[in-house]
Amino acid sequence: xxxxxxxxxxxxxAPLVALAADKTPKPAAKAAEASKAEAAASDCxxxxxxxxxxxxxxxxxxxxxxxxxxxxxxxxxxxxxxLLAKPQAHDGKVVRVEGQVRKACEKKGCWMELAQDxxxxxxxxxxxxxxxxxxxxxxGSQARVEGVVxxxxxxxxxxxxxxxxGAIVPRGTDxxxxxxxxxxxxxxxxx
Numbered sequence: 001x002x003x004x005x006x007x008x009x010x011x012x013x014a015p016l017v018a019l020a021a022d023k024t025p026k027p028a029a030k031a032a033e034a035s036k037a038e039a040a041a042s043d044c045x046x047x048x049x050x051x052x053x054x055x056x057x058x059x060x061x062x063x064x065x066x067x068x069x070x071x072x073x074x075x076x077x078x079x080x081x082x083l084l085a086k087p088q089a090h091d092g093k094v095v096r097v098e099g100q101v102r103k104a105c106e107k108k109g110c111w112m113e114l115a116q117d118x119x120x121x122x123x124x125x126x127x128x129x130x131x132x133x134x135x136x137x138x139x140g141s142q143a144r145v146e147g148v149v150x151x152x153x154x155x156x157x158x159x160x161x162x163x164x165x166g167a168i169v170p171r172g173t174d175x176x177x178x179x180x181x182x183x184x185x186x187x188x189x190x191x
Contacts, residue, residue, distance in 0.1 A: 068132040069186040075146045087180040090149040101141045109133035121170035124181045147184035
């Protein structure tokens with residue numbers, strides 16, 4: 001009976017001790033993680049220190065509602081068409097916009113694009129302080145977003161990066177890439 005009790009204690013205690021020992025990362029593991037992060041950063045403009053949270057992983061199929069960031073506060077709703085037609089009137093203001101997600105960042109979920117249709121320019125939504133992300137498969141979802149509007153001129157490198165991920169980046173008459181952005185403090189997604 002004593003041997004049986006000892007064997008059971010060992011079966012339970014040994015994995016717990018092993019798990020406790022694994023909590024302190026080994027120097028080789030830290031170096032491997034750092035080199036992976038550096039390699040990823042060289043491919044993309046995303047900050048190297050940002051970690052992809054569980055929120056950026058693919059969602060389960062079916063109906064769902066997902067909230068990220070701060071709860072929506074009921075800011076003044078601006079129609080997407082109005083924002084795109086007269087972005088300067090809203091530049092620097094906090095607004096709520098609703099629309100369909102045409103595209104989302106496929107690497108981390110760190111941006112999404114709201115648009116009226118598949119061929120028109122949209123509003124690029126990024127997330128305040130890079131503090132949250134959306135699922136990688138957010139395209140096709142309905143979104144309700146609150147944040148600060150910004151009319152921005154992009155570098156050619158950023159424009160090409162976004163276009164490589166499937167975004168439509170409008171260019172002014174001078175050929176420079178410009179877009180309407182919304183730095184979101186909170187997002188609700190629905191399918």
